[in-house]
Amino acid sequence: MGAQEKSKTFINTKGEIIFFGLQHFLDDIAKGDCCFICGAQSGSKDFNDEHVIPDWILQKYKLHNKFVTLPNKTKFRYGQYKIPCCVDCNSELGKNYEKPISRLLSKSYSEICDTINKEPQIIKLLFKWLSLIFLKTHIKDKTLLANRNPNIGTGYIADEYYWEEIHHIHCIARSHYTKAIIDDKVYGSVFILPSLKVDKLGGFDFIDSPNGKVIMIQLGEFSIISVLDDSCASVSLFNEHIQRIKGPLNPFQLREIISHLSFINLNLKENPVYSSSFSPNGNYKINAKLPEKIDLLDKKEQLFSPGQFLRYYVELIIGEVDDKEQILKEIEEGKRGYLFNKKGEFLTNNVDKKTTANN
Numbered sequence: 001m002g003a004q005e006k007s008k009t010f011i012n013t014k015g016e017i018i019f020f021g022l023q024h025f026l027d028d029i030a031k032g033d034c035c036f037i038c039g040a041q042s043g044s045k046d047f048n049d050e051h052v053i054p055d056w057i058l059q060k061y062k063l064h065n066k067f068v069t070l071p072n073k074t075k076f077r078y079g080q081y082k083i084p085c086c087v088d089c090n091s092e093l094g095k096n097y098e099k100p101i102s103r104l105l106s107k108s109y110s111e112i113c114d115t116i117n118k119e120p121q122i123i124k125l126l127f128k129w130l131s132l133i134f135l136k137t138h139i140k141d142k143t144l145l146a147n148r149n150p151n152i153g154t155g156y157i158a159d160e161y162y163w164e165e166i167h168h169i170h171c172i173a174r175s176h177y178t179k180a181i182i183d184d185k186v187y188g189s190v191f192i193l194p195s196l197k198v199d200k201l202g203g204f205d206f207i208d209s210p211n212g213k214v215i216m217i218q219l220g221e222f223s224i225i226s227v228l229d230d231s232c233a234s235v236s237l238f239n240e241h242i243q244r245i246k247g248p249l250n251p252f253q254l255r256e257i258i259s260h261l262s263f264i265n266l267n268l269k270e271n272p273v274y275s276s277s278f279s280p281n282g283n284y285k286i287n288a289k290l291p292e293k294i295d296l297l298d299k300k301e302q303l304f305s306p307g308q309f310l311r312y313y314v315e316l317i318i319g320e321v322d323d324k325e326q327i328l329k330e331i332e333e334g335k336r337g338y339l340f341n342k343k344g345e346f347l348t349n350n351v352d353k354k355t356t357a358n359n
Helices: 003-007 022-030 055-060 087-105 109-118 122-143 163-173 233-243 251-266 306-315 324-332
Strands: 017-019 047-051 067-069 075-077 082-086 190-194 204-209 214-219 222-227 273-278 284-289
Touching: 017 273, 022 163, 047 087, 055 214, 082 087, 082 122, 087 109, 087 122, 109 122, 109 190, 122 163, 122 190, 122 214, 122 222, 163 273, 190 251, 204 251, 214 251, 222 251, 233 251, 251 306, 306 324
Parallel strands: none
Antiparallel strands: 047 082, 067 075, 190 222, 204 214, 214 222, 273 284
């Protein structure tokens, strides 16, 4: 790390890296093999493996021998879905995140809603936890071949990531370590929604949108969805649709929500700007500067469409159905959906793969 970039990294009197300068983050975390929390070099401390999906979830849903679908549409066993972490930081992750989160999420959907209504600060902990899982997912992708057949191509899944956009999420995910004060405007959209347990993994589902910075975890009768770098813009632009949901969501409906949220976050006319600041006494704060108005780019400037996102996610789970290619084409063109009918009414228990809103 050069002297100029080193000056952008903040290290406290204990030698702890409180803030990684961008180039430092790219070199040691995005491309290197340092501990993704404290930044310790491999071999300088004892390391072990941290599960990308927390082990308490793997145990509860018997996932160790099940498979996650990677961005290249290949499968990887959950029990081996791990990344290196120093022993000290691994222990702290358990204490600061997994113990309180597992206690909260062991409750029923209605109990969780009641708890959050009484203690709204819990949403902030959930947001940081989801940021952590998103970060771990992308760090794991550094080690997974983009094409599992090395005779076809080389490189890794994460080679295509724009890591500069993940730098902020890294700051949030390790805020328990840095003791960062996070401005309320920094927190992104979080939705907790009722869900149907129709998934073949017995009620567990997991989706990660690298482009949209959206993450979803289903745990039985509820799902938690978060947009990690929108400062709640998606709540403003999509909440009308959320309010029309009148029952538990099936996997296709959840994917439609994720598709819309990814589209919104990619096509904001002006994005929040995040920054870190330090007071003279060393206090670290993560700040957000928000646009004056939340709006989307003009249609001709927009990247992708909700239908393009939805086609990708549905294609992974639709299975073999009649007229599959035609159905997928109509989904991509926005002519089919799973959430609402032509009158805008919620499609209750819409589990038929071919039952769609606009066919």
